[in-house]
Every structure is written in structure tokens, then in C-alpha cells.
Amino acid sequence: MSALAEGLVKNGHQVTVVTGFPNYPQGRVYEGYHIRWRQWEEINGVKILRLPLFPDHSRSVIKRALNYLTFSMALFFLAPWFIRKPDVIWAYTALVGLPTLWISKIFRAPYVMEIADIWPDTLTATGMLKQGLLVKVLDKFGKYIFNSAAALTVQNPGFQPCLAAKGVKEEKIHVVENWADEDVYQPVEYSQELADQHGFSGKFNVVFAGALGLAQGLDTIVEAARICLDNPDIQFVFIGDGSCLSETKQLVGKYELDNVKFIGRRPATDMPAFYAIADALLVHLRDEPIFEITLPAKTQAYLACGRPVIMAKRGDGNSLITEHHCGLSCEPANAGALAAVVREMYAMSLEEQKVMGDNGRKLYLAQFTKSALLTRMEAVMRGVTY
Numbered sequence: 001m002s003a004l005a006e007g008l009v010k011n012g013h014q015v016t017v018v019t020g021f022p023n024y025p026q027g028r029v030y031e032g033y034h035i036r037w038r039q040w041e042e043i044n045g046v047k048i049l050r051l052p053l054f055p056d057h058s059r060s061v062i063k064r065a066l067n068y069l070t071f072s073m074a075l076f077f078l079a080p081w082f083i084r085k086p087d088v089i090w091a092y093t094a095l096v097g098l099p100t101l102w103i104s105k106i107f108r109a110p111y112v113m114e115i116a117d118i119w120p121d122t123l124t125a126t127g128m129l130k131q132g133l134l135v136k137v138l139d140k141f142g143k144y145i146f147n148s149a150a151a152l153t154v155q156n157p158g159f160q161p162c163l164a165a166k167g168v169k170e171e172k173i174h175v176v177e178n179w180a181d182e183d184v185y186q187p188v189e190y191s192q193e194l195a196d197q198h199g200f201s202g203k204f205n206v207v208f209a210g211a212l213g214l215a216q217g218l219d220t221i222v223e224a225a226r227i228c229l230d231n232p233d234i235q236f237v238f239i240g241d242g243s244c245l246s247e248t249k250q251l252v253g254k255y256e257l258d259n260v261k262f263i264g265r266r267p268a269t270d271m272p273a274f275y276a277i278a279d280a281l282l283v284h285l286r287d288e289p290i291f292e293i294t295l296p297a298k299t300q301a302y303l304a305c306g307r308p309v310i311m312a313k314r315g316d317g318n319s320l321i322t323e324h325h326c327g328l329s330c331e332p333a334n335a336g337a338l339a340a341v342v343r344e345m346y347a348m349s350l351e352e353q354k355v356m357g358d359n360g361r362k363l364y365l366a367q368f369t370k371s372a373l374l375t376r377m378e379a380v381m382r383g384v385t386y
Contacts, residue, residue, distance in 0.1 A: 075099035097145030158293025212242035223335030
């Protein structure tokens with residue numbers, strides 16, 4: 001989202017971002033920030049209005065609900081007083097649907113909604129909510145918000161039939177895939193110093209980077225590492241943070257695995273160097289129907305850096321990798337299958353692995369650059385203002 005805002009500014013637009021105080025992914029407000037009624041700042045030409053919220057990113061349904069609700073209330077009651085009339089509003093997911101609709105009506109400005117997840121379907125798929133009255137209410141609410149938008153953008157064509165089933169007109173739905181910033185994500189030279197520093201040297205390193213949450217099904221990765229213990233060369237590396245980090249470490253400790261490493265969260269600018277010392281980059285999601293049409297954003301970053309990918313999920317992501325020969329794939333939530341494809345890639349020659357990485361880089365340049373997709377998003381916004 002920051003890349004979108006900064007890209008629009010570079011293209012000559014005035015952009016104001018209304019958001020909360022930074023607390024992701026640990027649910028703690030970042031150092032240097034204190035929650036207050038409002039705070040203005042400017043980053044790379046983007047004006048930012050921060051509003052109060054209850055900071056949380058735990059697995060507690062009540063705390064997560066408070067996080068969403070407090071920010072939505074701040075948007076609803078405070079934002080209209082502090083922002084100028086916009087030409088168009090861009091909103092991220094139906095979670096902020098009600099205040100977005102309210103602000104849209106106050107200023108008589110159309111809104112475009114980015115659909116990164118189909119709500120409430122994703123909530124039930126991750127186990128955050130069970131099927132019942134609340135889910136039915138949220139589903140009706142989502143349908144109303146989707147149909148009130150001037151346009152919806154989705155990150156994957158597979159989202160289109162899901163939204164059509166909720167009554168959204170086909171002409172309102174625009175595919176704008178996730179991108180990876182070409183100024184950040186690109187192939188870099190192997191750093192022996194970095195490899196030595198983090199224990200990569202002499203190992204076949206399977207790296208999983210990004211959010212470590214419920215949707216990622218991290219227990220399957222740990223089980224796959226357990227199966228691979230008989231090969232001392234294979235090592236699994238987690239780079240990131242999230243609500244399931246602690247329990248994943250506990251599971252590794254329970255099994256006394258010495259082939260799993262945790263590096264922690266790193267800034268995006270560090271990641272190409274880590275990818276360069278990895279042998280395979282892993283994507284895994286839980287085995288739920290809603291995730292078959294989901295392509296995690298890490299995929300584009302992996303491809304951009306020209307490293308072979310292991311795609312452990314069903315659906316579109318699996319097809320993308322296999323059809324373009326960018327790596328190997330297997331079904332999700334199957335530790336045996338994941339261990340098997342890791343062993344298969346380990347057995348390949350360096351040249352074979354390089355060919356897969358090069359194919360991924362070509363795919364990225366053809367479909368997932370920021371410059372191309374920013375132009376597409378800008379066109380969607382212009383289209384609803386005329």
C-alpha cells in the first residue's frame with residue numbers, strides 16, 4: 001500500500017493516507033509513536049493521518065475485533081473532520097467498509113475497494129470464526145459494501161466468480177495483481193559473509209519469508225523439516241514474525257529439530273540478499289478452498305529475485321509455478337509431500353535450479369512489476385471519477 005501511495009504521488013497526484021498507529025505484526029505500537037487522537041506526518045510525499053486504535057495482532061477473536069472496530073470508529077467519527085474532499089477513495093478490504101461508505105457519502109466521492117481476502121470466508125478458513133449467525137451477518141454486510149463500491153480490484157482472477165456469487169456486477173471487478181517493487185526486489189550476488197553470519201553456509205536452505213500466522217499452516221513446514229532430519233544438508237529457515245511465531249518455535253523445540261532456524265523480521269530492503277543465499281523459496285497455505293484462489297504477495301518478491309520456488313498450495317499459485325517452470329509444487333497441509341519436493345529440488349543440479357529461477361524472473365518482468373500494475377490501478381481510479 002505504501003508503494004501504491006508513493007507511486008501515485010510520483011505520477012503527480014495528491015495522496016492522503018488515513019491509517020492507524022503502526023503495530024503490525026506484533027500488536028505493539030512502534031517505538032517513537034504514541035496513540036493519540038490524531039497525528040500527521042509525511043513520508044516520501046505522502047500525507048499520512050494516523051488515528052487511534054486498539055493495537056493487536058493476536059489470535060484472540062475479541063482483541064482482533066477490538067482492533068478492527070476501534071479503527072473503524074476512528075475513521076467513521078474523526079476522519080471526515082480532518083481530510084479534504086477527495087476525488088476518489090481507495091479502501092483496503094471490507095473491514096473498513098462501513099466508514100468508507102460513510103465518508104464516500106459525506107464527500108460524494110466514489111470508492112474503489114481492494115479485495116485481498118474474501119470476507120468473511122477467510123476468517124472461517126483460518127479458524128478465527130466458526131460458521132454461525134455472526135458469519136451470516138458479516139456475509140450480508142460484505143455483499144452490501146462490495147455492491148456499493150464504484151469498483152473492486154482483486155489480486156487474482158479466481159476472486160471474480162466468488163464476488164459474482166455475492167451479486168457484484170462483472171464490470172465492477174478489475175484484476176490488479178500484487179506487485180513487487182522492481183527497485184527493491186531483484187537478483188543480487190551471493191554474500192558469503194551473510195551466509196556465514198546466519199548459518200546458511202554448507203546447507204541446502206529452504207526459506208519461508210513473511211507473515212507467520214494461522215493461514216500459513218506452519219506446523220506442516222515443521223513436520224516436513226522433521227521428516228528431512230535424515231539429510232543433514234537440508235535446512236528450513238523462517239524469516240518473519242506473526243501470531244504463530246511462538247507456538248512454531250515451541251513445536252520445533254518439542255521435536256528438538258536442529259534443521260530449523262528463525263531469523264526474525266527484516267526490512268524489505270534486506271530480503272533480496274537473504275533470497276540470494278537461499279536454495280529454494282517456500283510458499284505454503286492451509287488446505288482450504290478459499291486459499292486456492294489466493295496468491296500470497298511473497299510469491300512476486302520470490303520471482304523477482306530469480307530464485308526457484310516451492311509452491312505448497314492448490315489452485316492458481318500451483319498452476320502459475322508449474323506452467324512457467326519456476327519451481328516445484330505439491331499439495332498443502334501434507335508434510336510428506338512437502339518433504340518430497342524439497343528432496344527433489346535438493347537432488348537437482350545447480351544449473352537446473354538456476355533455470356527455474358531465471359524463468360521466475362522472466363515471469364515477474366512480464367506480469368508483476370510495480371510500474372505496470374500501478375498504471376493499471378491508476379486507470380481503475382480514473383475510470384470511476386468520470
